[in-house]
Amino acid sequence: TQTSKILILPGDGIGPEVMNEAIKVLKAFETPQRKFELQQELIGGCSIDIHGKPVTDEVKQAALTSDAVLFAAVGGPKWDNARRGLDGPEGGLLQLRKAMDIYANLRPCSSTSPSSSIAKEFSPFRHDVIDGVDFVVVRENCGGAYFGRKIEEEKYAMDEWGYSEAEIQRVTRLSAEVALRHNPPWPVISLDKANVLASSRLWRRVVERTMVAEYPQVKLVHQLADSASLILATNPRSLNGVILADNTFGDMISDQAGSIVGTLGVLPSASLNGLPGDKMPKTRPYGLYEPTHGSAPTIAGQNIANPVAMILCVALMFRYSLSMEAEAQCVENAVRKVLDSGLRTPDLGGKAGTKEMGDAIVSAL
């Protein structure tokens, strides 16, 4: 029997509800040969309430000894006056990113499977614009301005937006490994502002050098980040492949990418420290999986939240942490089947409850 230890972090708002449905889906894959050992802990606002901080050392330790982490959402009006940054509810997530050293955030975006029927109805774009869009954003997740030294005075504030060669190398390698999982390999499209920023010039140099030396079979394209945000909205198919970006540009681009499908309610993400089977040196491949939507406190506890993004996180976890590609596709196919059937939660104009949606997906597995 193979047992995978999964840390469950439901967090705040709609987090616990959507997590419940993801757990149902996960449990459906248990067999005598394959067990999941779930450990549930607090994070975000609920952790502040009980422990006075958004994540405890014990929870960080649990993350480091798990095979993967499922994270739902944090934050809400109750904690909006708490100090922001590392001490606020989102700080739980930021601290966990750093503790697990999950340096790559992946957001797959495809107008085809598994959310094609949603894209058809909810994309703000003309159909001919998004037809055949298929890319994954790989955002550097542990460095740059978001984690640099900070100064915060009464009349001046500053964030250091810095990168080392090693930080750029490892996320470049991971994006190339993602590209190689496609046949033929996807291109890697690297974003920067090398025409203005010193950190971007290093970024471009190191990405170029790493790809040429280690992944000559993967096509590399450099694209200015500002132009990329326009191209993503006018000719997104031309970005098909792996879109690699630093923490800041990646934050903007990966949120904007949600516009292709038109709603974050069905979009999962993965934060990784490596990929199983890649050729990168590391102790172990950590992975944290979270929906791209937030904690939606106004609709919490009403059984109307959309659990699809959270459920698709289980698929990503199967794919990137547990080497269960067939099972990942099985979850994605079930989601597609249910969405194609027209079953929808209220955010997508339907009447289905959170539980009903989860049950339908489990039945479709």
Added chain:
Amino acid sequence: TQTSKILILPGDGIGPEVMNEAIKVLKAFETPQRKFELQQELIGGCSIDIHGKPVTDEVKQAALTSDAVLFAAVGGPKWDNARRGLDGPEGGLLQLRKAMDIYANLRPCSSTSPSSSIAKEFSPFRHDVIDGVDFVVVRENCGGAYFGRKIEEEKYAMDEWGYSEAEIQRVTRLSAEVALRHNPPWPVISLDKANVLASSRLWRRVVERTMVAEYPQVKLVHQLADSASLILATNPRSLNGVILADNTFGDMISDQAGSIVGTLGVLPSASLNGLPGDKMPKTRPYGLYEPTHGSAPTIAGQNIANPVAMILCVALMFRYSLSMEAEAQCVENAVRKVLDSGLRTPDLGGKAGTKEMGDAIVSAL
């Protein structure tokens, strides 16, 4: 007779061609009472070729003693191996921004006038999504990461992303003044990442304090920059008003905003040090006006470049530097008339030449 001194900077690539058409339009407004004194100078690659630098002190001085600057475009493959940043072709523009202290970059974006017929045909969005979109992005243009201290070593690079209270105050005031030019006043929607960045927390605090104390009649909304990039692509009408952002987020958002109309070929921009008639302390309102598209070296010299964005820069110059609002609207109406008539340069699927387009707009004035 009132004489306005205008510095003309055609730059590289298609710059000279589109500038010629803008000058035609400008000249059409000369009367015995109103003269324009034009001084033409080099900037960008052509200045590197002759002077060894992208902008000379003489040109900077000329900018500081002009009533306004018309700038077309810089750069091209010929100079791509030159040092980037302040010494490359774009450095001419960056240095000029700093010398003129034009701290606010404005990009109007409207699905109605004057480019409504272009938006209808070329917007990647569904019509119901962009119907009635009307906003202007105000990007801080002289501070932040783009102008901060830099470190560039072999294995590490860093840009300081810093803001002072004074830098945030003045661009906040300018955006409020733009909001007040509408009746009723537009809201100001300020973007930041106050949940992560120290500079964003100062940004939010100073914007809030300045608006409450000095512009209580203008509604202020804070919006996380990453969410804003998604909203801009899913529900852009909800951002109608003045979108205020720092240099980095403003760079991303203002390029992305070009997607509403679908082409940069018809979108002008203004970089300002103040507004005529506002209540802000300054020596004089400098203004530099430039199209949002680039130098398009591959189509240069063929009389096929689209001069509309450059011509609309003349309208913005009339509006923001020369207190000629009626004339500004006259230019915009002429552009609308010509675009509505179906006359198009090849970038928009038409057969009109650059000159033909300019002539048609002059006739329609």
